[in-house]
Amino acid sequence: MTEQATSAKDKFSSNEILVILLLALTQFTVVLDFMVMSPLGDMLMKSMDLSTSQFGFSVSAYAFSAGLSGLLTAGFADRFDRKKLLLFFYIGFILGTLFCGLTTSYPMLLAARIFTGLFGGVIGSISMAIVTDIFPIERRGRVMGFMQMGFGASQVLGIPISLYIANMWGWQSPFLMIVGLATIIWLVIVFKLQPINKHLALQSDRSAFSHLWHTVSKKNYRIGFLATAFLSLGGFMMMPWGSAFAVNNLHVTVHQLPILFMFSGVCSLIIMPVAGKLSDRFDKFKLFTIASVWLSIVVIIYTNMGPTAFWLVLIMNIGFMIGIMSRMVPAIALSSALPAKEDRGAFMGINASLQQIAGGAAAAVGGMIVVQQDKFSPLEHYDTLGYVIVVLSAISIFLLYRVSVIVKAQKNENGKG
Template sequence: MLALTQFTVILDFMVMSPLGDMLMKSMKITPDHFGIVVAAYAFSAGISGLLTAGFADKFDRKKLLIFFYGGFILGTLACGLATTYPMLVAARIITGLFGGVIGSVSMAIITDIFPLEMRGRVMGYMQMGFGASQVLGIPISLYIANHWGWESPFFMVVILAAAIMALVVFRLPSVTAHLALQQDRGVVEHLLHTVKKKNYRIAFMATALLSVGGFMMMPFGSAFAINNLHVTKEQLPLLFTFSGCMSLLVMPMIGKIADKVDKFALYSVASLYLMIVVVVYTNLAPHPLWMIILINMLMLAGILCRMVPATALISAVPEMQDRGAFMSINASLQQIAGGLAAVLSGQIVTQKDSFSPLQHYDTVGWVVVAFSMLSILLLGRVSKVIKAKTAATKATAFSA
């Protein structure tokens, strides 16, 4: 059920990339304005997460999920009804206020239920929502958008999410074990208590750096494919379908590997591989469709291969009584950093007119490489924190 909620939230966010070229042409907006549309969701999601963090551990996690998922559905409906650029920005802000918190609530539920030794596989399964959105959601969204306009994918998400909401309400059990561990702190005090912990701050920074790469490249994915690589609108769904199939194959496999090997080592290798593929892709010229699909699949594999071990590592940092607040703050910083990255990308990328090739997309690739190198250093510190925490727990258990 959590994977299904993730599917709709990810689809709502990810569909902005393939609809990017269509939206820019339809509303006659420039790349920097489209970057603001993408960033509006990210910034509002980040602010919402910070506001939620203080009371995220004080309620049944199921009730929090239902509240924010309901708001997400209304925000997505507003996106489909938007007729002007300001209305679309406002609708994305509303969607972000609610949708941006759903991932952190789901992560808190998972971390409460599953031990670290199983979490790689669980994260791999959860992240399949990312692959499913590309295999099923994005191609279908593009198909109906080509026939009924860019608004139609948002209406499709609303219908799916309403059905999933009913499933969550009636089938998901309450998650309340964390309530027994709560101390009598106020909302602001609990937020500050979480932020003050040094190990938590290291994890927050690692997450922020990790998110920058994806956010920088994502907004202009379809515009680059269409205007620079000469992929047609009819071929675009095929590009996302093959990438999504790669996601469905890689996610569970990487999840199992992450539970058997050192998670940081796996992340480091995947990041180095990703840097190479990103530079190749962002400097790509028009090629046969099969070659563009192959390189795109290889790039996505690198993104996914570092996403699973990184998420599993960071989820092990907080204590149970802090998990809701930690996950909310973590998701907030991720979204805010991603929003800044989308704005930065919009300032780097230029386009003479709606049908011209994008310029300076290769510069975006090099910036992604730089942030990826920094993320390796930060996640290395997170790995050391977790190993020290695990050793201390074992020593306490042994002495007892």
């Protein structure tokens, strides 16, 4: 009887499945909008005659504006129905992405990425707040795993399709495709998602700024923020130059690029649910540490590679995805356990903001480290990025260890209470 009750408790209700599906789909479009900049990087730099630093700033523009927007809205995040917040920022994201699809110059591209970031950067924190409101920590790893499948799906389906239509109709066309899909998802949220407003009953009389300061002032929260920032620094530093390095250094052809991203994405779809289950079953910090060590080894090997057989490039990229996804899921699940219920929206907003700002800084710094003499020459100093990422990963392990200790202490204290 106990086993049956436990099994029933572990199953998701139809409403919970709908929530997970809608959040995964919004994640898919937002992630694809950001991630597609990397595979389009070589095409963009050549068609617009951009330097590595200019392209780096076009990536950073989204991240910095997303981070600023998140900080400005964090104090208000717990004062509204989360469904209404999601709808408002998602429609802004759709308009910004449309602007990206209509741009024809570098200044327009920068403006479009800034506008899109102002709205798109907040959606992740709203989704995280929704997850923490609805799902307990014991089931959150699986939910995070399914949600993050949007990341893998963007590579399996979104990026290969985006590259294919970009080769046919120009680099702007993937953004127009995202607009069409996101509009459909927005309408489904309007009519199908139930209000998410139970947290409103826990609100105090503090102003939005006071609520923001109250959240930032907590030492335990600040450790979580710092852990997220360092996690993002490593991830964003290499990502923007992925396609340019593959084409110009590893001699992957433009026709092989969609296959490369598709195989990496398939690996993401497989590893995400597995990582979610493992993070619910085993110690989240230990899983994160193992994945970080694995990723560091792969990064050092990959960034020092020259012209390479395509099958080996595929294997290395799959190794990348295993490391990235296997540390992302437990890290997010652990961080989500830090805030009290009444602080979740603000915490997730600040956390997502620092993640974006750190990523923007990493992309900008990466653009200054990496050098390309002309449009078709190999990228130089890419290996330097690899060594920097290993150092950042080591710091991330230390910070997430502190988060893990705090979460366990809170759980023990609540158990005693």
